[in-house]
Amino acid sequence: MRILVTGGAGFIGSHFVRELLSGAYPHWENARTVVLDKLTYAGNPANLAPVADDPNLTFVQGDICDPVVVDDLMRDVDLVVHFAAESHVDRSIADASAFVRTNVQGTFTLLEAAVRAGVGRFVHVSTDEVYGSIEHGAWAEDQPLSPNSPYAATKAASDHLALAFHRTHGLPVCVTRCSNNYGPYQYPEKVIPLFATNLLDGLTVPLYGDGRNSRDWLHVDDHCRGIQLVASKGRPGEVYHIGGGTELSNAELTARLLDICGADATAVRRVPDRKGHDLRYCLDISKITAELGYAPRTGFAEGIAETVEWYRTHRDWWEPLKATPPGTT
Template identity: 50%
Template sequence: MNLLVTGGAGFIGSHFVRAVLADRLPGLEGASVTVLDKMAYAGNFANLGPVAESKRLDFVPADASDAPVVGAALRGHDAVVHFAAAGVTGIEVLLEAAHRLDIARFVHVSTGDVYGSIDSGAWTERSPLTPTTPAAAARAGADLMALAYHCTHGLPVVVTRGSDNYGPYQHPGRTIPRLVTALLDGRAAPLSGDGGRVRDWLHVDDHCHGIALALLEGRPGEIYHVAGTVELTERDLTGLILAELDLTWDHVTATPGHKTGDHRRALDDDKIRRELGWRPRIEFSSGLATTIAWYRANPTWWRALQSE
């Protein structure tokens, strides 16, 4: 199988690419990958370092909204896995090219951000989209565009929405690496507001496993949630990181709260479990420990991003 992966130099996209090229995703053994990434914010070619010499990898440094480049890059591929946060314009370019070239599968990787906040319970795939930030609204618009291409043109689109991810190679501006790298650097860990914001944490490896299942077995026109394994307040998360590093709360400093109104996010993943047999395989405490160990072992990688 030949895959075009947009945003494949970012955090989740690069993990997916590394997993494919290492033959760690059942059903995708031997697949070739073309990464299309404009290298903005989280895009970092160093994320592909472990597989950079693979003969099954090609790299196109371009924006997903560049129609001529996308059209040329997509020829000869069987499927698209769209990680790039390209908004409605970018995804429409990709969808139109995929429709024109009769691509066999288009997986649009979205997030639970599109639902906004929920006080109790969990969002299902049938819940209304109520994004509270411009970035989440752009994601929601891209989701709807992808599903519309299935309804109008029959393009075999599958949408996935994941919980908050963590793991190696995540940009140090994100929650867990921001806390971890500050502590490893001897600085105070920044705790936002009262630390009461709640997130459901999903290891990036489990997320990529769910995306692979959606690519291979998901029903066209459907949405699948890939949900986390543990729900924590940011304060409780900080406490777990401190304990792993054998540090005390003296190493934490309060910072202004987040502007977003999403106090709590949670996804119901019953559908992907029933239909595709997905199960999370990484228990949070062990996943957190190995993630912290990776940041401890790779200071050159994250310090280079902090200096940008």
């Protein structure tokens, strides 16, 4: 079996690759794995260091928007797992051009190449943010998309493209939409690693607005296991939600992190709210549970404690990233 993983040096993609090559996924133990990653600021070869010497891993630095590179790698591929994306909402508000190029044009380039190569399965990894905001209840997979940020709009566009390639060309596409991920190796611009590393250094943390914005939290290991289930057994043309089952307001999340890091409320710095900040996300995961047997395994209390401990003991990974933010070199 040959698997092409785009964005495999990023936070979620690298976890998927490490688990895959370690034999965690049944029947994929000897899969030949090709990682395609542009190595933007969020892609880091160190994320793949634990498996760098695995003979089944091939790493290619390249752009998913480059049809020559993509066509070459797509030959003889049985499965594409497409993680590669620009994903930070604040960056999309400041300048959405890279998001349109990578998330829309890049996905289109991959889909076209997959059709030409006759790929057996294509899993497009997306986000709950494509739905906008929900006041009560939870979204099912047939909820109309209503994105509010430029990031979410580009992901919604790529979702539509992926499903259209299934309907038009018969490409066996599945789309996964996840809730907020956390875990080790997450670039320290996202809220949990940013807050954890700031607190570990005795710094303050910036809490948006009144802190009422609510998210469901999903450990990256549960997310990747859900993706593997969809890749193995999901029905082509279908969307599957992957959630974690722990909903917290940003204020509640901050309080948890303060407690784990031994800080108090004086470490919280209130900042103006993000433009177009969605109030609440929540996914109904009954479909993937009933069809594929998915359930989150990592409890949030355990997962967040282990995540903070990872950042505490891996300063050599994150300190250089925070010392030289993107655009400062």
